[in-house]
Amino acid sequence: MKHRVLAGVFAAAAAGIAFTATMAMNAEAAWTATWSVSASGWTPDDSPTVSVDRQGDALLVWNACDLSTPGCYYRIQARVKTAGGTVTAIRTLSPDGAAPSWPQAASDDTGDSAVVWQQDSQVVGRRISASGSLVGPLQKLSTSAPATTPVVAVSPAGSAMAAWTEVRDGSWYAVARRMGPDGTLGAPITLGSGTADKPAVAVDRSGRFVVAWARDADVVAKRITSTSVSAAKVLTSPIASYAGFGAVRVGVDRDGDAVITYHSGGGARSQVWASRWSRTGTLAAPLRISASTDNVGFHHALATDLDGNSMIVWTRHNSSGDLELLGRRLSAAGTRGAVSGLGLGDRPDLALDDDGDGMLVFHTVVPKSTPPYSYTRSSARLISRTGTFGATRTLTSNGRVPRVDTRPASRFTVIWQQESFPYTIRSVTGP
Template sequence: MAARAARHRRSVKRRLLAGVSVAAAAGIGVTTTMALNAEAAWTSAWSVSASGWFAADSPQVSVDRQGDALLAWTAGDLSTTYSYQRVQTRVKFANGTTGAIRTLSPDGAAVAWPEIDSDDTGDSAVVWEQDSQVVGRRVAASGGLVGPLQKLSTSAPASTPVVAVTPSGSAMAAWTEIRDGSWYAVARRLNLDGTIGAAITLGSGSAEKPAIGVDRSGRFVVAWARGSDVVAKRITSTSVSATKVLTSSIASYGGFGMVRIGVDRDGDAVISYRSGGGDRPQVWASRWSRTGTLAAPLRISASTDNVGFHHALATDLDGDSMIVWTRYTNGKLELLGRRLSASGARGTVTALGAGDRPDIALDDDGDGMLVHHTVLPKSTPPYSFTRTSARLITTSGAFGTARTITSDGRVPQVGARPSSRFTVVWQQESHPYTIKSVAGP
């Protein structure tokens, strides 16, 4: 029954997202075009952060299954002497109304890099770096704060937190911290009522940011770089698995980093990462099934690609994934993308033109959106501007034409409803660097 319903939803979406080019259908590796009947359904951009505040980059967005979006960012009040950064959140409800701005961090703290995730009904968890520690707080679906600010890390410095929330609201944060001069990967539960569980030492790690995902049954997968390897563990309510080494067959003289993860409804995980050193950096993906079977790593980028720093991964509930990465060509960054099916088949590589800092969101059935920014030259100071763009993605892995979201925005992020509606958030490039958002199509 579930499979039949999924096929019906996909059929409806294919009728709405008509016009995929013949080249894409034939598997030709060119940028495809797609006519969008719902193109006019984009909302107007609105200012998320407060007037008179300046915001930092890397805002975040998480969308629940009703379409309510929680947005998070760091910002400072320009009217104060020191304008300390605070972590702030705000809800954009599916009916178009907005909640109040909430400040989660104390005045005077050094804060950075918030990460968020939400359960099915909008109860969320927010984690961030604060004064060389990792802290977290729960936010209700209404936007109100739940429980006190909690210190999650056990040693300092601690950094690069990530978080995932189960459908029913239990959150797990993961990060890396230094103990006695060595890096460790650590995880901890942040419960629905704001209380925390015991710290879980996952194993030795590195300064690289870990990745975390969760399936529909509430089983977490955490992956992280450990020197010359990428490793992963599964965490349930009662157990922590043995460490699984994902990269033993890959030589990487420069180590690994930029770990990303996607988990389907049943717990099958796709873990992507960047290898350094050797002739060229590369993007790889490992598939670790819920039964523990580990497939051989798949090279996602071409062996001739001079891969850039950033890439993005998203996985739908059926286990199909989209991966977008950057490469240097003639000294300029361009984007490339391809589909990775649930069976491990790699789709045709599509060239997507100039761009950097990609992010992807997929809905339940695999319809998705890619967002990114592009730095473009201009003839007057400061001699460049940054444009944020979006492309829709079909369930077959075809990319639509690029739509300009703004010509004054950078570091966009995107979140998806269960069915073909997306919320995009970015930082305005010009002062005072306001956080902006739009939804569509």
């Protein structure tokens, strides 16, 4: 990775992090101390998220409730940690008495961000400035209920696109909507029929969005610009899937060439596939990412760099029934790299910088001989731009569902939920 070369063994321990690395470090290439993101006396759920702008400032978002209040109503909360280490005050994004869940966040080049979440069977969202201040009012994005599984991407200049699924007259539809930098809303964009499965959205450096979603018998995608919405592109027509498709992910390069990954269900085995849809509209044949013999698990992760090279990590059940991780590179030209076995783990997440240097984070449930007979460890592995995975580094032995994002030059911010009560949200940046 940039400014890091293999050298002698370096071992360190820093406030909740244990790792062993084999690298020489520049002045900035070190892990920070782990810190508590959420407030003392609050209990968060297991869906924190992080978005890092191009200066390295991180917006951290989570859902938590105040244990001192009756009923412990949850609220979406956020704060910013700058690249220099300054931490802003916690901002509460959702109103008291609501039932929010599943926040998602994205930022533009300078740190102005959009956060969306599910609340009271609707999808809502609001904008946050680079300093962590709220911009404009809370906005209802969905047009019908129930509405669920929102995602969001923000263009380099600040235009946000949210996507979700909602029920209209008894049928699921995929819907998208713009949120301006000042919080104003565009008109709802009905993308087409869908399912309750989460859609996916990404944006290129020119501000063109790609939205992809499952539609039972296939996976489809559309491009959305400031003036147009493309026709739906069916990605999966050569693939038989007896139980439909799902777990859609999307990544785009600087010019808008898209990689869309997804699971096919039914048949002998569930599989992980990738489709490559160029900015000119050319669709390559789907590529099988997992082996035909894999007993694929529920979760997989995708990340794409600005040159169009991607990393894909998925889970499978091994012969003992435990979940293990596998990963491989998919080049911009469509060449699949060798599959790397990554050991036991679940809930993977990936981030790649502009040039393809990256990080994989995941958690592993580790059995032990005394009650409660297991603990959950969150870990990280660096990834070279050629697709080689580094050694596993334990971030914490008391944490689950880690998420990661990066600035352009491979310095990563990780967020997770502490496994033990009161389930504090924790974060670390490095290396």
